[in-house]
Amino acid sequence: MNPQAEELNVVLKAEGRVALKLLSERGKSIFFPRKGLVAQGLEARGKAINASIGEAKEDNGSPLRLMSLANLVELDPAQIFTYAPSFGEPALRDKWQAMIREKNPSLGNTEISRPVVTNALTHGLSVAAYLFANEGDEIILPEHYWGNYRLVFSEACGAVLKTFPTFTEGGRNAEFNISGLSAQLKSPGEKKILLFNFPNNPTGYTITEQEAENIVEAIHSAAQSGKTILVITDDAYFGLVYKNGVFTESLFARFANLHENILACKLDGATKEDYAWGFRVGFITFAGKGLSKKALAVLEDKAAGRVRGSISNTSHLSQSLLLAAYQDASYKGEKERARKLLKSRFEAVAAELERHEEYKEEFEALPFNSGYFMCVKLKKGDAEAVRQRLLSRYDTGVIALGSLIRVAYSCLPQNQIAALFANLYAACREL
Numbered sequence: 172m173n174p175q176a177e178e179l180n181v182v183l184k185a186e187g188r189v190a191l192k193l194l195s196e197r198g199k200s201i202f203f204p205r206k207g208l209v210a211q212g213l214e215a216r217g218k219a220i221n222a223s224i225g226e227a228k229e230d231n232g233s234p235l236r237l238m239s240l241a242n243l244v245e246l247d248p249a250q251i252f253t254y255a256p257s258f259g260e261p262a263l264r265d266k267w268q269a270m271i272r273e274k275n276p277s278l279g280n281t282e283i284s285r286p287v288v289t290n291a292l293t294h295g296l297s298v299a300a301y302l303f304a305n306e307g308d309e310i311i312l313p314e315h316y317w318g319n320y321r322l323v324f325s326e327a328c329g330a331v332l333k334t335f336p337t338f339t340e341g342g343r344n345a346e347f348n349i350s351g352l353s354a355q356l357k358s359p360g361e362k363k364i365l366l367f368n369f370p371n372n373p374t375g376y377t378i379t380e381q382e383a384e385n386i387v388e389a390i391h392s393a394a395q396s397g398k399t400i401l402v403i404t405d406d407a408y409f410g411l412v413y414k415n416g417v418f419t420e421s422l423f424a425r426f427a428n429l430h431e432n433i434l435a436c437k438l439d440g441a442t443k444e445d446y447a448w449g450f451r452v453g454f455i456t457f458a459g460k461g462l463s464k465k466a467l468a469v470l471e472d473k474a475a476g477r478v479r480g481s482i483s484n485t486s487h488l489s490q491s492l493l494l495a496a497y498q499d500a501s502y503k504g505e506k507e508r509a510r511k512l513l514k515s516r517f518e519a520v521a522a523e524l525e526r527h528e529e530y531k532e533e534f535e536a537l538p539f540n541s542g543y544f545m546c547v548k549l550k551k552g553d554a555e556a557v558r559q560r561l562l563s564r565y566d567t568g569v570i571a572l573g574s575l576i577r578v579a580y581s582c583l584p585q586n587q588i589a590a591l592f593a594n595l596y597a598a599c600r601e602l
């Protein structure tokens with residue numbers, strides 16, 4: 172093992188034991204190479220003659236640039252064209268950390284790591300998978316999950332997705348299946364990796380406040396009984412909650428200081444939260460009871476080491492644009508407008524299902540209260556056949572997932588919602 176990785180692991184052994192226990196073999200080996208090029212570049216910074224940087228400069232020291240690009244953006248060229256650090260733009264990291272606290276007031280003063288910038292959430296998830304998942308490790312998660320987890324965790328790392336039914340019985344009024352989660356937690360093996368995604372893709376469900384407490388209790392009791400637990404939260408759709416009584420914080424906040432046997436790892440970012448899908452900016456953040464500041468910094472180094480070794484760094488242009496938006500006085504108001512628009516579509520979907528009792532003959536909605544999506548379960552027949560029929564006869568596109576149809580109402584103007592469900596009903600009846 173590289174001595175730089177060994178140095179990091181020594182810190183974890185003393186000040187972040189749970190993290191060392193949970194790291195994969197690759198996670199133990201990875202480090203951010205502070206002693207190589209990076210260190211030499213830092214030492215050269217500010218020298219009159221600095222021939223250490225892998226970028227090109229104009230004679231006046233500003234980035235050498237093409238005006239056909241520079242003219243498109245009003246930011247300082249130094250915030251656009253140059254490389255961002257592998258850890259991410261420092262001011263953006265600090266701003267995002269402050270925003271995590273603001274959005275999750277129950278964190279209080281709990282120590283959390285400085286977020287490391289990733290190439291949006293998919294990349295953040297794959298950094299987490301690299302750091303923690305060994306070949307054959309199980310990832311415990313509810314059965315309705317974002318299909319890309321298979322590529323990220325199973326195909327890339329050889330981990331096994333171990334699901335439990337998301338809901339108890341009960342149609343639209345079903346509840347989150349705590350006992351399914353508990354049973355998986357109690358299965359043999361000390362190391363447990365959990366993956367939560369609320370608001371959820373594909374169901375559009377977020378746990379209620381009570382369910383959040385039940386989840387915390389179940390995991391706490393497993394930790395108490397000696398399990399070592401990594402709780403990964405994929406908070407892609409954070410903030411898009413439309414009903415009272417639904418849990419509005421990230422579960423990360425609940426696990427950040429709960430038990431010495433629990434490490435929390437949060438993936439979030441601008442993609443959905445800030446309607447900036449193509450910007451590719453996300454963050455990975457760690458916390459856990461008993462982890463010192465130094466131990467958290469080690470995890471930042473390991474994450475940034477993986478960023479360095481996979482994409483080197485994330486778009487500086489995207490990071491600078493987002494930082495400017497976060498500092499803009501109108502940012503919060505604009506986000507609220509967007510959330511309200513999505514909420515109005517959510518309400519239109521709920522009202523439409525309410526209005527048409529007959530739809531229940533063909534399909535029933537799974538519980539939904541948040542996010543971009545909702546799912547209906549077909550009473551009979553094959554979702555893929557219904558999807559094909561919707562395409563060929565009804566000029567309507569949806570996603571088929573086994574016996575579920577996923578509807579992304581987030582992208583529908585309100586005046587198309589009634590027609591969508593009428594078409595779905597008609598297609599189901601024909602088949």
Ligand SMILES: Cc1ncc(COP(=O)(O)O)c(C=O)c1O
Pocket residue numbers: 290291292293294317368371372405407440442443448453
């Ligand atoms: C649950 C979930 N996580 C992560 C992502 C990926 O986000 P990003 O585009 O930031 O990689 C998506 C995108 O569909 C998602 O639904």
